Amino acid sequence: MNYSVIVLAAGRGSRTNLDYNKVFYTFENGQTVLNKSLSVFLSDEDCKQVVLVCADYEKDYVTENYLYDSRIQVVTGGQTRQDSVYNGLQIVDQDYVMIHDGARPFVEKKWILDLKHSLETEDACLLMVPSVDTTKIVVDGYVKESLERKLVYHAQTPQCFKTDLIKECHQLARNKQVQATDDAQLVEWFSKARVKVVLSSFTNKKITLPEDLKG
Ligand SMILES: Nc1ccn([C@@H]2O[C@H](COP(=O)(O)OP(=O)(O)OP(=O)(O)O)[C@@H](O)[C@H]2O)c(=O)n1
Numbered sequence: 001m002n003y004s005v006i007v008l009a010a011g012r013g014s015r016t017n018l019d020y021n022k023v024f025y026t027f028e029n030g031q032t033v034l035n036k037s038l039s040v041f042l043s044d045e046d047c048k049q050v051v052l053v054c055a056d057y058e059k060d061y062v063t064e065n066y067l068y069d070s071r072i073q074v075v076t077g078g079q080t081r082q083d084s085v086y087n088g089l090q091i092v093d094q095d096y097v098m099i100h101d102g103a104r105p106f107v108e109k110k111w112i113l114d115l116k117h118s119l120e121t122e123d124a125c126l127l128m129v130p131s132v133d134t135t136k137i138v139v140d141g142y143v144k145e146s147l148e149r150k151l152v153y154h155a156q157t158p159q160c161f162k163t164d165l166i167k168e169c170h171q172l173a174r175n176k177q178v179q180a181t182d183d184a185q186l187v188e189w190f191s192k193a194r195v196k197v198v199l200s201s202f203t204n205k206k207i208t209l210p211e212d213l214k215g
């Protein structure tokens with residue numbers, strides 16, 4: 001199953017408290033977070049296009065350091081994650097697209113295979129992991145209600161879609177000026193397509209806080 005991947009690197013990484021974008025943080029083996037996030041896709045011959053979305057002020061740096069595979073194309077991101085995905089989608093040239101946080105470097109090949117397998121029968125799928133904690137809705141500092149734990153899952157990336165479907169959902173979100181915190185949510189809001197869950201693990205964490213960089 002051929003696909004394009006959009007790898008998002010246009011955030012600021014402010015919550016990691018580094019004085020630079022966390023996707024350029026270098027692990028002990030010399031690879032950056034972004035190198036590692038890209039590598040699983042670059043090692044897959046079904047991945048025909050890599051749309052690397054970066055901030056305008058980092059575009060020269062990214063062009064100099066990350067165009068090490070002919071499939072990689074650089075696109076300027078936007079104000080929000082959703083804007084960055086929208087910009088990336090404009091040049092996607094395959095019928096299926098995976099959308100991945102550049103800040104999620106621990107994604108594994110086995111999950112990419114599972115996602116591709118799902119796309120053979122589904123229009124949308126994403127990696128998720130069941131909650132191990134009890135989660136509650138909190139309003140103004142007080143618990144409103146508890147959620148039934150076995151129904152609660154954590155959304156990760158990659159999130160994968162038929163390209164036409166996710167482009168249409170992103171366009172509708174832009175027209176209506178609404179923001180979601182992931183791409184699958186836009187399919188929930190603007191389409192009747194079902195979003196298939198592909199199980200992963202908490203090891204596929206997003207680098208968000210300083211402690212996430214400790215290994
Ligand atoms: N305008 C934005 C905002 C985020 N992202 C990307 O979306 C992913 C997930 O976002 P998040 O973890 O929130 O990254 P940052 O926005 O960089 O972090 P922070 O909110 O701490 O500043 C990251 O790979 C980030 O680079 C992006 O491409 N464009």
Ligand SMILES: C[C@](O)(CO)[C@H](O)COP(=O)(O)O
Pocket residue numbers: 081101154155156157181182183206208
């Ligand atoms: C898309 C995502 O990684 C799924 O967990 C997450 O929602 C991104 O959120 P952030 O606020 O941009 O970190």
